[in-house]
Amino acid sequence: MAGEPYLDYPKHEIKKFLGDKPVKALFIPYAAVTFSFDDYEAKVEQRFAEIGHHVRGIHHYDDPVKAVEEAEAIVVGGGNTWQLVRMLHDNNLMKPIAKRVANGMPYIGWSAGSNVACPTLRTTNDMPIIDPLGFDCLKLIPFQINPHYQDKNPDGHAGETREQRIEEFLEVNPDIYVVGLREGTMLKYDDDKLSLIGNLKARIFKKDQKPLELSSEDNFNFLLKE
Template identity: 45%
Template sequence: MRNMIIASTSTIHGTDYLSYLLPEVLEVFQEKQIKNLLFIPYARPGGISHDTYTNKVKTAFKNTIIEVEGIHEYENPAEAIQNAEAIFTGGGNTFVLVKMLHDLDLMNVLRKQIYTGIFYVGTSAGSNICGLNMRNTNDMPIVMPSSFKTTGVIGYNINAHYLDPDPSSTHMGETREERIKEFHCYNNLPVVGLREGSFIRVKGKEELLKGKHTARVFTKDNDPFEVPTDYNFAELSH
């Protein structure tokens, strides 16, 4: 039974790191009597070190009973995932994250643990790896993973930090919507555009949109459509 939070971002503008997600996360920790959190810092936002990134997460949980440890601190990262009470994969560069997970043979290990019901939290890149592949990331391909395949614990892809077109902008580059349409020229997977502050709460077979915003859903050869809070994205997999 899956138990997950798949969030567009770790931080809403003007707030502290993870602050908008902490109430939901801590509620699960209390319910499941979780005291230890394994953090996967491989996405390295801005190129920061694994230690620096892990310390940032430790700071976010400093006023709780939760003890945070980075997976890079373990000699055997696969065993760390298998023995974890809960797992958090942070945002950053999805190419870097996916490369590390494949290089260390951790992608399938993580998938299996999620399906055992371990509580999993992903933000941004950590949410991108919940989809069937990473082809809807917004990140620069600074490294080459051995595969774009990700955990596939949901039946569609995530476009995190989804931005609507700004009609007043003079920017001549493609919009997110145009990029996703390009993706659908060659792929048939649904794509969920998650706006800042939105997340998907997965409990068993339910995959419900949470947060203040609607989400935008893209499917091949169809017009995109908006879905409201509590929409069940599991319908996209049928």
């Protein structure tokens, strides 16, 4: 959330999601490019400690696959989606994470960490600084998220708006929903229910359909049908 301390607003929702019993989550800091994994871990640990939980970076483990297999929960931070996907591929982590989540392990991701929960990285906003060696991601959900969704371009910008970019995506990928998540909103899937948290609405796109504007009062479960 612009103008607020990092990860401060979502921490209350993270606390509700993880529950009262202290959890030590496995933190995946791979999206960090211009700062160290240790620094990223420390920043996130600070916020988690405030809600009675903890994280430990996957970079401390000799066997990252085993770390996933034994994790209580997985937390994937934002940064550059391309590097994140490349490192998840390089470390053979896509399938192990997807398997654990399918069996009920809590997954929390923001920004790039929400992009990789999707079938592919095709709705990231990030600069493709490295070839990810495949666009496929975790597919924890069957639809795509576009995080940091913006309605307008900055003044004087003559490039495509975000909506135009998503329309291009739909032209090439007509069978899939895209959810534009505005700042300060999040999607939660728990107890078989998918819902929105936050004051702004989500904008939902599908080919040949007028975009929907849905709020935290609405049921988002239709997005889960493939």
